[in-house]
Amino acid sequence: MKIERLKLTNFRNYQNLEIEFKKNINLIIGDNGQGKTNILESIYILSLTKSNRSGIEENLIKFDEEIAKIEGMVKSDEILKKQEICLTKTKKQLFINNKEIRRSREYISNFCVISFTPQDLEIVKGSPQDRRNMLNIDISQLKNNYITYLNEYNQVIKMRNEYLKRMNINGNSDPRYLEVINANMIEKAIKIYEYRYAFFEKINEILPNIYKKxxxxxxxxxxxxxxxHVDTFDNEEIKKKFVSKLKKNLNIELIQGMTLIGPHRDDFSFSLNGIDMKTFASQGQQRMAVIALKIAEIYLFNKEKGEYPVLLLDDIFSEIDIKKRNKIIKFLKDDIQSIITTTDINDIDDELLDNSQIYVVKNNRVTKKGRINNGRRKGDK
Ligand SMILES: Nc1ncnc2c1ncn2[C@@H]1O[C@H](COP(=O)(O)OP(=O)(O)O)[C@@H](O)[C@H]1O
Ligand SMILES: [Mg+2]
Known part of the structure; x- marks a missing residue:
């Protein structure tokens, strides 16, 4: 997959920006606060409809403006499409080839990205919710039904939690009704589990090798x-355990007014030689594990979809020593399009620089640079 052109209108600090991207490595250079991350963020939203940065969605719109637009010419399966996202303070519209798409699952997975940000690198020790979010986003790009199942499941959980609260207050609830909700919840949960088990199985076929390299x-x-606590995907086993755990948990769920087990409480850990990295690994080791995971995802993506997603790398090279950086760069094959930001051109290795299209961001503008040595003096490293 590729993004050939990006056009931003009143998005963050850009009133009007048009960029053409090269089909392999694109390097965006600029000082802090100039709008590098904003460009990657816009591409991320163009792909996934939501930002990967926390904060209020309204702030995506340029201050004092009403409507922001992100447009991209994107290519998948050799077909060029125009994707567009239009944001106002109260609504968001998605378009493909000028036709409005009302369901996000029909929009997402046309054009996919894998993004690395400094925050992602902290995921090993981050919260279960952070890891779950990452998992959900990555699977939803691989399998477009996944989002539908997830939404359906979340709706049941919401309903179930409300019912638990009501049961607790009124005391005169109908246990048969709860059983109906439970059956519904388990049915929806199993679909999610199926995708998650498959994801972990496939990732674990690729990940060790990449980490080793x-x-x-x-x-x-x-x-x-x-x-x-079910080790492998088994429909009946999951159902059985689910039902018995729900029974066991009922009292405490009533008190807390929430559902304590299910896909919305899942987690995963990074295990090195059988030990959870959370407990012993240095920050550097943890970061390498996340990078290896993201690279493994890129390869898995290619295996499943027959093409690579677009890679968005936000300012991560400054945090990685040069030897490892070189090894990571070796994974950036010619047929992977990547968009990389950095504040310091000296963090970028010669080989990468030689093969990159360079853009400089300054004062809300982006200018394309010619070949290297524009930004770096001879002999600099
Ligand atoms: N809604 C907005 N309207 C105008 N400017 C914005 C808006 N949101 C963020 N900015 C500006 O974007 C800049 C930060 O951009 P960012 O992409 O994070 O920079 P960096 O180059 O460090 O990655 C800041 O100067 C901030 O004021
Ligand atoms: Mg930034």
Whole structure:
């Protein structure tokens, strides 16, 4: 997949911006606060309809403006399409080839991105929710039904939690009704589990090898810690355990007014030689594990979809030593389009620089630079 052109109108600090991207490596250079991340963010939203940055969605619109627009000419399966997202303070519209798309699942997965940000690098020690979000986003790009299942499941959970609260207050509830909700919840949960188990299984076929190539160490894998404690995907086994756990938890769920098990409580951990990296790994080691995971996802994506997603790398090279950086760059094959930001051109290795299209961001404008040595003096490293 590729993004050939991006046009921003009143998005963040850009009133009007048009960029053409090269089909392999694109390097965006600029000082802090100039709007590098904003460009990557817009591409991320163009793909996934939501930002990967926290904060109020309204702030995506340029201050004092009413409507923001992100337009991109994107290519997938050799077909060029125009994708467009239009944001006002109260609504968001999605378009493909000028036709409005009302369901996000029909929009997402046409054009996919894998993004690396400094925050992603902290995911090993981050909250379960952060890891779950990452998992959900990545699977939803691989399988477009996933979002539908997730939404349906979340609706049941919401309903169930409301009912639990009501039961607790009124006391005169109908247990048969709760059983109906439970059956519905389990049915929806199983669909999500099916995708998640498959994801972990496939990732674990690729991940150890990639981690080894970067760090020299083997045996990195992801451990899926699901809240019903079933090791492999087995429909009947999951149902059985789910039902018995729900029974066991009922009293405490009533008190808390929420559902304590299910896909919305799942987690996963990074395991190196069988030990959870959260407990012992240095920050550097944890970051390498996340990078290896993201690279593994890119390869998995290619395996499943027959093409690579677009890679968005936000200012991560400054945090990685030069030897590892070189190893990571080796994974950036010619047929992967990447868009990389950095504040310091000296963080970028010669080989990467030689092969990149360079853009400089300054004063809300982006200018294309010619070949290297524009930004770096001879002999600089
Ligand atoms: N809604 C907005 N309207 C105008 N400017 C914005 C808006 N949101 C963020 N900005 C500006 O964007 C800049 C930060 O851009 P960012 O892409 O994070 O920079 P960096 O180059 O450091 O990655 C800041 O100067 C901020 O004021
Ligand atoms: Mg930034």
């Amino acid at each position: 970067i760090t020299g160490l083997s045996n990195l894998s992801l451990i899926y810690n699901n809240s019903i």
